[in-house]
Amino acid sequence: MPLNRLAAVRISAAVVVAICIFFAGSRPSAAQLPLEPGRESGQSVTAAYEGWYPNSDGTYSLLVGYYNRNHTEMLDIPIGRNNRIEPGGPDQGQPTHFLPRRQWGVFIIIVPADFRDKKLTWTLVAHNKTTEIPMGLATLWEVSPLKDMAQGNTPPVLRFDSGSTQQGPPHEISQSLDATVAEPTMLRAWASDDGLVDAYRRSRASDPPVNVTWSKFRGPGDVAFSETKPHVDPSDGKVTTTATFTTPGEYILRLQANDVSREGGGGAQCCWTNAHVKVTVKPGAGSW
Numbered sequence: 001m002p003l004n005r006l007a008a009v010r011i012s013a014a015v016v017v018a019i020c021i022f023f024a025g026s027r028p029s030a031a032q033l034p035l036e037p038g039r040e041s042g043q044s045v046t047a048a049y050e051g052w053y054p055n056s057d058g059t060y061s062l063l064v065g066y067y068n069r070n071h072t073e074m075l076d077i078p079i080g081r082n083n084r085i086e087p088g089g090p091d092q093g094q095p096t097h098f099l100p101r102r103q104w105g106v107f108i109i110i111v112p113a114d115f116r117d118k119k120l121t122w123t124l125v126a127h128n129k130t131t132e133i134p135m136g137l138a139t140l141w142e143v144s145p146l147k148d149m150a151q152g153n154t155p156p157v158l159r160f161d162s163g164s165t166q167q168g169p170p171h172e173i174s175q176s177l178d179a180t181v182a183e184p185t186m187l188r189a190w191a192s193d194d195g196l197v198d199a200y201r202r203s204r205a206s207d208p209p210v211n212v213t214w215s216k217f218r219g220p221g222d223v224a225f226s227e228t229k230p231h232v233d234p235s236d237g238k239v240t241t242t243a244t245f246t247t248p249g250e251y252i253l254r255l256q257a258n259d260v261s262r263e264g265g266g267g268a269q270c271c272w273t274n275a276h277v278k279v280t281v282k283p284g285a286g287s288w
Contacts, residue, residue: 043069044129045077045098047122050105050269051143052136058113062135063145063169063269064094064122065104072100075126082125085109094122095254097216104264105145106217106254106274108169109135143269145169148261155271156193156210156257159237166275173252174275181284184226184242187214187277192237193259208232210257212239217254217276221247245281253277 048065055061068075075098077083084090092109109120119136146168147154155168160175179185193210210232216223223243230241243253257273265271 039069040071041073042127043073044131045069045075045124045126046131047124047133047135048102048104049122049133049135049141051141053143053145055110060111060113060115060137061169061171062109062111062120063105063143064109064135065102065106066095066098066124067102068098068100068126070100074099077124077126083123085120085122087120089120092120096218098126099215102264104272105169105269107276108171111137145270148265148268148270150268151196153196153259153261153271154194155273156191156259158212158255158257158273158275159190159192160275160277161188167273168270170254170274170276172276173278174255176278176280179243179245179279179281181245181248181281183284184244185279186240187225187243187253187255188238188240189255189275190237191232191239191257193257196259208234210237210259213256213258214241214243215254215256217252219245219247219251219279219281220249221245221281223251223253243279245279248281248283251279251281253279 045066045068048067050063050065052060052062076096077098078096079091079094083094083096085092085094093107095106111118111120115137117136119134121132121134123130123132145155158166158174162175164172164174166174177185189212191210191212195209211229212232213229214225215228223245226242228241230239232239245251253276255275255277259271261268261271263272
């Protein structure tokens with residue numbers, strides 16, 4: 001694909017996402033221009049439908065992220081009336097913890113082969129502001145998150161102690177761990193990448209081939225990481241950090257890996273990887 005056409009495709013993808021966000025349904029009492037400048041806190045959260053892709057078994061995956069308009073405020077919105085995907089929900093694997101600003105491809109929803117012209121809608125209510133985003137299989141929304149069709153770039157690969165590997169959108173729990181409240185728990189993975197750089201970008205030879213970021217995806221309490229962006233060992237790709245939990249219960253953590261295409265892959269819906277790690281946290285000594 002010619003580079004000018006590739007750039008146009010990337011710009012068009014960004015415009016489509018912006019239009020989708022702009023025309024997201026909202027209640028009159030929560031009227032707000034979704035694209036208005038963000039603030040430190042007090043703003044809404046909008047689902048970001050990024051497209052769909054076919055699976056080998058005939059089903060389809062809907063790729064979904066979100067946009068938290070707050071610059072610094074992280075929000076926890078439990079599954080239910082204020083965080084629901086319907087029909088078939090309210091729980092369809094979406095996050096309950098929302099980091100500031102734009103987060104790309106954080107989960108997928110698998111729909112059956114006969115989904116056709118049906119739609120799902122993700123409704124989020126934050127600070128009394130309601131947004132609703134429809135998600136379906138419109139032809140123009142087909143994406144290729146596992147390979148950039150223009151340059152051949154592919155997402156980084158994450159490997160875990162469990163033996164599981166993850167590349168591209170999260171399709172399963174990559175590892176399950178046990179932890180205790182207030183006691184640091186080791187998180188370990190290995191990250192690698194094909195090293196391809198999009199030709200239309202300037203050379204980034206000085207950049208690390210892959211960067212990783214840990215965050216909370218779901219869970220009843222706070223999670224503190226010793227390093228949210230731990231160093232990736234250039235010799236073997238090993239990356240380690242610890243997580244400390246404040247409250248017992250079940251958590252899902254997200255490990256995101258980005259190559260030199262960086263956040264969101266420049267609007268091409270490739271190439272980054274998100275993996276989910278489940279942690280079951282038990283009460284600490286002396287807890288009731």
